[in-house]
Amino acid sequence: MKKLKLFTSGIALCAASMAFANDDLIAQMDDPGQWAIQTGDYKNQRFSQLDQINAENVGDLQVAWTFSTGVLRGHEGSPLVIGDVMYVHTPFPNIVYALDLKNEGKIIWKYEPKQDPDVIPVMCCDTVNRGVAYADGKIFLHQADTKVVALNAETGAVEWEAQNGDPAIGETNTATVLPIKDKVIVGISGGEFGVRGHTTAYDMATGEQVWRAYSMGPDSDILADPEKTTHLGQPVGADSGTNTWEGDQWMIGGGTTWGWYSADLDENLFYYGTGNPSTWNPAQRPGDNRWSMTVMARDIDTGMAKWFYQMTPHDEWDYDGVNEMILSEQEIDGTERKLLTHFDRNGLAYTMDRVSGELLVAEKFDPVVNWTTGVDMDPASDTYGRPAVVAQYSTAQNGEDVNTTGVCPAALGTKDQQPAAYSPETQMFYVPTNHVCMDYEPFRVSYTAGQPYVGATLSMYPAPDSHGGMGNFIAWDNINGEIKWSIPEKFSVWSGALATAGDIVFYGTLEGHLKAVHAETGEELYRFKTPSGIIGNVMTYTSDGRQYVGILSGVGGWAGIGLAAGLTNPNDGLGAVGGYAALSDYTALGGQLTVFALPN
Amino acid sequence: MNIKHCTIALGLAVGLPMTALAESQVDPAIYEVAESEDGRHYTEDGTPTFNIAEDGTVDWLTFSGFRRYHAECHVCHGPDGEGSTYAPAVKNSAIDLGYDQFFEVVVNGRENGNSVMPHFGDNRNVMCYLDDIYVYLKARGLDAVPRGRPAKKEAKSDVIREDEDACMG
Numbered sequence: 001m002k003k004l005k006l007f008t009s010g011i012a013l014c015a016a017s018m019a020f021a022n023d024d025l026i027a028q029m030d031d032p033g034q035w036a037i038q039t040g041d042y043k044n045q046r047f048s049q050l051d052q053i054n055a056e057n058v059g060d061l062q063v064a065w066t067f068s069t070g071v072l073r074g075h076e077g078s079p080l081v082i083g084d085v086m087y088v089h090t091p092f093p094n095i096v097y098a099l100d101l102k103n104e105g106k107i108i109w110k111y112e113p114k115q116d117p118d119v120i121p122v123m124c125c126d127t128v129n130r131g132v133a134y135a136d137g138k139i140f141l142h143q144a145d146t147k148v149v150a151l152n153a154e155t156g157a158v159e160w161e162a163q164n165g166d167p168a169i170g171e172t173n174t175a176t177v178l179p180i181k182d183k184v185i186v187g188i189s190g191g192e193f194g195v196r197g198h199t200t201a202y203d204m205a206t207g208e209q210v211w212r213a214y215s216m217g218p219d220s221d222i223l224a225d226p227e228k229t230t231h232l233g234q235p236v237g238a239d240s241g242t243n244t245w246e247g248d249q250w251m252i253g254g255g256t257t258w259g260w261y262s263a264d265l266d267e268n269l270f271y272y273g274t275g276n277p278s279t280w281n282p283a284q285r286p287g288d289n290r291w292s293m294t295v296m297a298r299d300i301d302t303g304m305a306k307w308f309y310q311m312t313p314h315d316e317w318d319y320d321g322v323n324e325m326i327l328s329e330q331e332i333d334g335t336e337r338k339l340l341t342h343f344d345r346n347g348l349a350y351t352m353d354r355v356s357g358e359l360l361v362a363e364k365f366d367p368v369v370n371w372t373t374g375v376d377m378d379p380a381s382d383t384y385g386r387p388a389v390v391a392q393y394s395t396a397q398n399g400e401d402v403n404t405t406g407v408c409p410a411a412l413g414t415k416d417q418q419p420a421a422y423s424p425e426t427q428m429f430y431v432p433t434n435h436v437c438m439d440y441e442p443f444r445v446s447y448t449a450g451q452p453y454v455g456a457t458l459s460m461y462p463a464p465d466s467h468g469g470m471g472n473f474i475a476w477d478n479i480n481g482e483i484k485w486s487i488p489e490k491f492s493v494w495s496g497a498l499a500t501a502g503d504i505v506f507y508g509t510l511e512g513h514l515k516a517v518h519a520e521t522g523e524e525l526y527r528f529k530t531p532s533g534i535i536g537n538v539m540t541y542t543s544d545g546r547q548y549v550g551i552l553s554g555v556g557g558w559a560g561i562g563l564a565a566g567l568t569n570p571n572d573g574l575g576a577v578g579g580y581a582a583l584s585d586y587t588a589l590g591g592q593l594t595v596f597a598l599p600n
Numbered sequence: 601m602n603i604k605h606c607t608i609a610l611g612l613a614v615g616l617p618m619t620a621l622a623e624s625q626v627d628p629a630i631y632e633v634a635e636s637e638d639g640r641h642y643t644e645d646g647t648p649t650f651n652i653a654e655d656g657t658v659d660w661l662t663f664s665g666f667r668r669y670h671a672e673c674h675v676c677h678g679p680d681g682e683g684s685t686y687a688p689a690v691k692n693s694a695i696d697l698g699y700d701q702f703f704e705v706v707v708n709g710r711e712n713g714n715s716v717m718p719h720f721g722d723n724r725n726v727m728c729y730l731d732d733i734y735v736y737l738k739a740r741g742l743d744a745v746p747r748g749r750p751a752k753k754e755a756k757s758d759v760i761r762e763d764e765d766a767c768m769g
Binding site: 072073074092093117118120121122125126127192280403439441443444445446448451452453454455456457458459460555556560561562583584589 | 666667668669670671672674675676678679684685686687709711713714715716717718720722723724725726748749768769
């Protein structure tokens with residue numbers, strides 16, 4: 001009955017005053033029986049206090065119920081649970097279902113937007129969507145065509161709509177939104193179409209645009225203060241979003257914002273990362289290309305930047321910086337600090353002070369990472385905070401029309417968007433990773449609005465001289481910058497992890513397994529093969545006092561493109577062609593939610 | 601000469617999954633080189649085609665097609681034209697559709713429910729390399745070139761370079 005009360009009170013609050021909208025969502029997030037936001041909480045920890053299912057009994061887990069989404073493409077993200085209602089989303093056409101958990105998952109309402117199918121081919125790498133958000137009695141859906149829709153959580157009725165971007169110039173959306181205070185903060189996709197990335201806040205009650213912060217451009221566009229906005233402790237200065245670009249290239253400069261967002265209400269800051277600069281051919285965009293590839297800390301109310309940190313200046317490998325920023329409070333050298341931990345596509349895991357933007361740790365989280373020897377950690381150095389690039393693996397130094405071989409990681413990164421989890425109990429991060437390397441050849445491209453703007457060809461293959469698989473699931477110590485344990489996987493791990501107070505960590509595999517491992521040791525405790533490959537994120541909730549674990553299956557996304565037919569290593573010679581596992585030998589399309597529980 | 605090339609290609613195809621069409625099942629007229637000019641190769645009816653030497657050296661267009669395919673097309677159609685979880689293996693399309701229809705679909709796109717091929721008619725990164733992509737996929741569809749990056753290639757001819765510069769602007 002507790003959940004029902006919370007839900008009712010949420011509705012009452014929203015009717016009373018907007019100022020309480022955020023209190024409602026915070027109450028839902030603080031209740032471990034709910035799964036109120038895609039990221040678990042504002043810290044993006046993906047940690048649940050629930051321990052009914054634990055290391056002792058998880059081996060007995062059974063399927064409790066299932067639900068077909070009716071859609072075949074790649075299913076990222078997860079359902080939400082608010083009160084006794086579960087909200088399930090799908091890839092394009094972005095259907096939302098409200099399911100009654102008190103009535104065997106009966107469909108309370110279904111919302112299916114009308115979208116122009118022309119948006120489909122403008123979406124790089126499948127038509128995924130990473131889920132809906134809840135606040136203030138509303139469900140927020142950010143559609144593929146960049147329309148942001150607020151639905152009445154009880155009825156599914158549209159309360160407002162806002163058009164965030166223009167698919168005709170390649171602007172699309174795959175991400176969820178961040179509902180915070182009286183705003184809904186949203187990003188944009190399209191880095192492979194020459195889109196200039198932006199992050200935008202809408203009024204939660206009306207859908208009116210409040211502010212927009214571009215990733216590059218004049219100071220008034222990027223919402224940076226030349227004196228107060230800092231990069232590694234120094235003011236960024238005037239025109240920081242244009243003065244590391246040549247000519248007008250910044251106008252089609254990329255730096256899109258399609259990852260997960262976290263927030264610290266006490267600091268009034270939210271955090272996200274920006275993607276690759278456009279094009280993939282570095283020769284066409286000399287300079288550091290700020291502020292692509294950047295960790296951003298911005299004010300929730302105004303969008304003004306407090307600090308930036310550019311991880312990969314002048315990207316040469318498509319190492320988007322969009323992965324989630326996980327917030328934690330931990331002791332370093334005897335002092336408790338407010339930290340931000342980020343596992344970047346470039347293969348480095350960064351630990352930062354999230355208040356000041358100070359860089360504390362930057363270490364490789366896969367030993368095969370070879371494009372850099374590491375980050376300069378000396379604040380007195382001219383190259384402080386910059387990664388030292390290894391000439392052999394520099395596609396910029398090797399130049400246009402030269403095939404740079406053996407670069408680790410591949411463009412999909414040591415980790416892509418699939419979110420990691422953090423357990424405050426073990427103080428370890430549980431990270432789904434890719435173990436894939438590449439050859440990369442940049443060449444000249446011309447820009448046409450709404451058309452792919454890539455400019456490089458690449459071949460990807462499992463990391464050479466390793467276990468032969470394309471992924472690992474690792475436990476990471478963010479203070480010492482060390483891998484604690486690593487589980488080799490046949491395919492990239494493309495599923496978001498969940499850690500719980502039951503000493504277990506869940507994740508999914510591309511073959512379709514839901515796995516549970518021990519949080520301390522990584523020992524496998526349970527596996528079940530769901531109907532299709534998993535690229536969704538594990539979530540948990542309670543209903544009538546019973547703990548459930550839910551996961552979306554439905555193979556697709558980048559993984560479904562690159563791995564469907566298997567990878568080949570062109571450097572291995574003909575004998576190895578076809579020698580690597582093909583995902584299509586293990587799984588086929590199919591969108592399904594599988595919910596697990598212990599036997600009654 | 602071309603008959604010999606095909607024999608080598610067939611030899612390479614042994615042991616690979618039979619998702620590609622074997623050349624023996626296909627009328628040689630659709631791929632055999634009848635005419636060559638300035639590094640470009642054509643069949644009897646004037647359709648662009650690939651040319652692969654005995655040592656595996658591919659003509660420039662086939663190599664260029666590999667490159668452009670893996671920039672513009674592979675994000676849907678997968679590496680080496682092998683298809684993805686949602687888009688077809690286009691290595692077969694170059695043969696099934698024929699040159700004219702292949703050209704028409706790439707320029708104008710087509711739609712079948714939620715399966716949508718975009719139109720590339722105004723994209724110079726595709727249109728300036730349409731013959732390149734076509735001959736590459738035709739070679740892939742016939743297993744005349746293996747998966748992956750062609751190991752050896754002919755140099756780009758002056759005429760091809762001039763045409764490319766003129767097209768890309």
